[in-house]
Amino acid sequence: MSISVQLSAASLQYAGAAQATFAGLNLNLPAAKWTCLLGPSGCGKTSLLRLLAGLIDSSHQLSGQISCSDGLSIDNRISYMAQQDLLLPWLNVLDNVCLKAKLLTGKVSAGEQHKARQLLAQLNLSGIEKSLPDQLSGGMRQRVALARTLMQDTPIVLMDEPFSALDAVNRYKLQDLAAKVLQGRTVLLITHDPQEALRLSDQLYLFSADQQLLPLPLPDSLPPRAVDAQLGQYQQSLLQKMQVLHG
């Protein structure tokens, strides 16, 4: 079942920081849609995502409310993909994909292994189950991380520039793949790349310099969009807007 998430009046000030990273921020993540967040470096995108993931510890000053459309808590219902694939170098691919089971129960059942193999096959990764992460290319590693995310099977997926370390072709392919396999999940994607945002968003915000979220127009077609003339025009106007906003 898909759920939407509402973040209200979120504020965060890191311990020792002179001013708040953001304050009074509202963000709605519609059910089963992709919400993308663009913004300059250091504006607080990662901080916002970490706040949603419950990763900011209580030594910092934070407030705000996170509510899900089904009334349950968001805890344990998110999965998290970072810029680094975070594959554990001492576990082989299969064990990395099954990491959640291992961390929760201490072991991985045959059924889970079977499911993981299927996911790997779906992501074109058959035959590398026993490889260590160090033996894989960057693109493969990020696909394994995607498989691990799918294996977690959570309704909400938070992604922090997961494709930014990849080359253009691999990034394009992985964007398509992610859009396909994450269908039905509520996704928040943080990115530096306007084209990526325009390709994948159902809803797109720009983190402005005064720490507000500015909604941006999108092409009518459905994601994942092809990079065509229309997308190019949107990209052009988006780049101009970002220039104006961020000097």
Add this chain to the structure above:
Amino acid sequence: MAKITLNTATLGNSLSNLWRLTITALVILLLWQAIVVCFEMPPFILPPPLLVLEKLIGSYQLLLSHSLITMSEIVLGLLLGLLMGLLFALQMLLFKPLRRWLLPVLIASQAIPVFALAPILMLWFGYGMTSKVIMAALIIFFPVTTTCFDGLRYTPIGYLDLAHTMGANKWRQLWHIRLPAALPTLASGIRVAAVVAPIGAVVGEWVGSSGGLGYLMLQANARMQIADMFAALFILALFSIALYYFTDLLLKTLIPWHREQAGH
């Protein structure tokens, strides 16, 4: 394909290592002989290599029995020290309030020279093996504890974030994430320990013992049997080198991902 080349490469590496070691040993032996001949060293100051070899063969039973004592002390001390260091580091990690009390203890353990403790250890634990095992364990306690603690403390934050979002509890996080992530750092501590532990055991034997290579050396020295002393020293050096390479090999086998990271 790539894997095969890699394996032959490592094999070739260890073979050339062996070669290098042999050549180094030969050069040292030759130099030794040259010094004896050129400076006309009397055998009670510097015995020629062949005389030492003679002693090695002649009194091999005596040497063997004493070697076994020293080697057991070293290995047991190494294991005991590792265990103590590991437990100490874990305690400091898990019980934050304790850390503030234990950290000064750890630093003090390094500030007091372990050698100065040797006579006291003899007094408490007798002249047998126990005091030497404890001596070796104490001398490696600091490097093992600090490397282990550092390794456990500086787990990459991303791994911990991931474990957190997956809902892992503290213990599973420790076992599945923190400990394996700390292994490469700990391994360098263990390597140092393997080199230092023999010093602890031998110093212990010098201070007071009834057996072991250190004891043998003292006895031989007192009787001016310098060739015997060199024979004991030779065995000690050989064992220490072997211990280091064995430890290194063991760690590389147990932590295969570390070497590959280093290669990047």
